[in-house]
Amino acid sequence: MGSDHSRSVPSAPPRVRRILVATVVPLFVATVLAAVVLWPRGDSPQTGGGADVPRYHGTVTRVVTEPCPPAPQTPEGTPDAGDGPCGTVDVRVQDGPSAGQQVQTPVPDGPGAPRVDVGDEVILVELTDPADPSASNWNIAEHQRGTPLVWLAVVFAAAIVAFGRWRGLAALAGLAASFAILLAFVLPGIAAGRSPLVVAVVGAALIMFVVLYLTHGVTAQTSVAVLGTLGSLVLTGVLATIATAATHLTGFGSEDATTLSMFQADVDLHGLLLAGIIIGSLGVLDDVTVTQAATVTELANANPGLTRLQLYRAATRVGRAHIASTVNTIVLAYAGASLPLLLLLTADTRPLGQILTSEFLAQEIVRSAVATLGLIAAVPLTTGLAAVVTAAGRSTAEPADDVPAPRPQPDRAEALAALSSPRAGPLNGPDPTRTTPPPTATDGWPEPNRSTDTAW
Known part of the structure; x- marks a missing residue:
């Protein structure tokens, strides 16, 4: 399932394709091998919980x-239990x-x-x-809630397929693959005691390869988006490690993390925090890298005369507008997920500085900041790669449709007849036998008072 644009995308030359294959294939093989090594093999996590209630x-x-009967000895001024x-x-x-x-x-x-x-x-x-x-x-x-959720999923899938058609169907397949990797590899691997950071990086890379190529096809444009996403993911992981170490975050900033530590003591909560940052930023990174790669391709199609630098600058302007709106999306997404926590802050009597530097809020600030930095880095990285690949492919491709066709040669017989026919002018006067008005320059013939060579 390749690109669905109406205009054909110039294919990359063999040299560029060989470079992309030599870069992407080893990365994919390394990701698969790492997933095989880290795959949980019947490891049962140690939990502190008792037997499940039927x-x-x-x-x-x-x-x-x-x-309700009144509660005995209810203190005056307290809510009545009845x-x-x-x-x-x-x-x-x-x-x-x-x-x-x-x-x-x-x-x-x-x-x-x-x-x-x-x-x-x-x-x-x-x-x-x-x-x-x-x-x-x-x-x-x-x-x-099973029945309402099933109907909601049906409407969700139908809307995506109705709008996206084959591309929407591929997007649903990619979504199913993402959940399969998360449920079969990432979560069991972390629960089995593997390093959450390593499992998250490998799982995110595996999701990226499967989803991008399944949804957008195996093309040079998709490979550029894959490389841009992978580079941004690595940078996000490095920044997250530095930021959490600098702010001394332990991973115990939420009640869920504390509860998890009681049931699964082997889980590294600090690594789990890093894993959440990486996986949470993957979806937005996919959006930005695919958009930037497609933008460069469409700009090259619309104006084949643009150089690599011009393509980079024009696509970067689009990326700036995209980043400006996406940053707000990231912050609002974290704020919406933490709305009860933010509402609880309004009842806190501590100074604002102490509230902002407390772990449960500093954790969310680090999430938003690191994800945004990785997102910003994805724009120049992906745009630069796409400009190089697109310009190289265009230089060896056929001329674009926008190049004007050569001017047609005039018919020889019509030219000789025009030269031999009487010309209207101040010396000869109008031809009394002529019933039609003399041809004008707009009809493709010489003007009466101009020489033939000048008109043609």
Whole structure:
């Protein structure tokens, strides 16, 4: 699936293609070999959690609510515990050993408790008394969201295919490949105790090779985007290592990281922070590098007379506009993901300087800054490579369609007839036998008062 532009892209000359192949193929082979070495082979991560609580699907058949009894000895001025929902919920179990049975659960209460109605699909948990295994209690954990998510995924895929057609279908295949690499290699590798930074770099490179070539085709333009993305990823990893070391980040800046350390003590949280920065910046880097490589190609098609330097300068101006909007996108993406954290800052009474330098916020600042620096470096790197490859391919390609065609030669018989016919002028006067007006210069004939040589 190559480029879908209506105009043909000049192919790179054999020498340039050989250089690209000699550069990209060893990098791809090295990435595959590293993935094979780091691939988890049945390593079971050590966890500190206990046995999993059974979870089953169920359908709510009846909800009975009633006023809650007041809590005994409630201090004056505190919220009354009796204000919460009380009652029972009847649920029909859909799977598991109790499939088809009606069970009764209390109405969910507490912060974040789901609100259920008749007909809702829910997730049930069965709690068994160790002293009496035959006695069990049922509770509603959360809503069952499988069906809405499936419909949302169908609409998502249909919209991409309807707009992108074959290119959209290739994008979906690339998305599936990305998730497959993350779920089969990156996450199990980190959970097995491998270095998160090394696993993230190899996984990101593997995703980059598969997604870019699958989506955009095996072309010189795609190879340029691959090299630009890989170079920017390496720079991002180096900058992330330096920045996290300079700011003394440990990786324990979030509650999720602290919880993970309790269940999987072997995971390097500092390396996990670096891995998150690299994988998080990969998607934006792909966008920028592919756009810059395509921009250089289209500029060369539109104006074949542009030199390498002119192509570089023109495409860099496009890259500046792209970076200006993408930087805001990165910051807002991190801010949106950390919105509860930012809202919590409004209730903090510490000085602003202490808040900004605390680890949980400094971690997000480092993420945004390092990703942006890697993004900025991707523009000149990819644009320069694309300008060299495109200009080299254009110099050996056929002339572009915009070159004007040679001027057609006049018909010899028409020229002789024009020379032998009487000319209108002040000496001879108008021809009385002529019924049509004399031809004008706009018709392709000489003007009456000009010589034949000058007109032609």
